[in-house]
Amino acid sequence: xxxxxxxxxxxxxxxxxxxxxxxxxxxxxxxxxxxxxxxxxxxxxxxxxxxxxxxxxxxxxxxxxxxxxxxxxxxxxxxxxxxxxxxx
Numbered sequence: 001x002x003x004x005x006x007x008x009x010x011x012x013x014x015x016x017x018x019x020x021x022x023x024x025x026x027x028x029x030x031x032x033x034x035x036x037x038x039x040x041x042x043x044x045x046x047x048x049x050x051x052x053x054x055x056x057x058x059x060x061x062x063x064x065x066x067x068x069x070x071x072x073x074x075x076x077x078x079x080x081x082x083x084x085x086x087x088x
Contacts, residue, residue: 023047 015036022035032044 019047 019032019036023032027035029041029044029048032047033039033041036043038044
């Protein structure tokens with residue numbers, strides 16, 4: 001890769017980065033397996049585990065939305081989401 005000005009970078013590094021990006025964008029196990037050309041789930045699971053933090057971010061965003069609905073819905077109606085959000 002020195003020819004393109006990226007000394008020390010290997011083709012496999014690009015493959016790893018691409019699969020990590022795919023996993024972080026929501027690609028499922030079978031999608032990752034197809035991208036990598038693998039029959040085994042083992043390699044695909046490595047990429048999914050690398051991006052497990054996405055689940056925490058999703059949960060945090062959902063909590064934020066529920067809290068916002070509770071704060072805005074002082075009169076007890078459905079609120080902007082059109083779904084009752086029970087008080088905790």
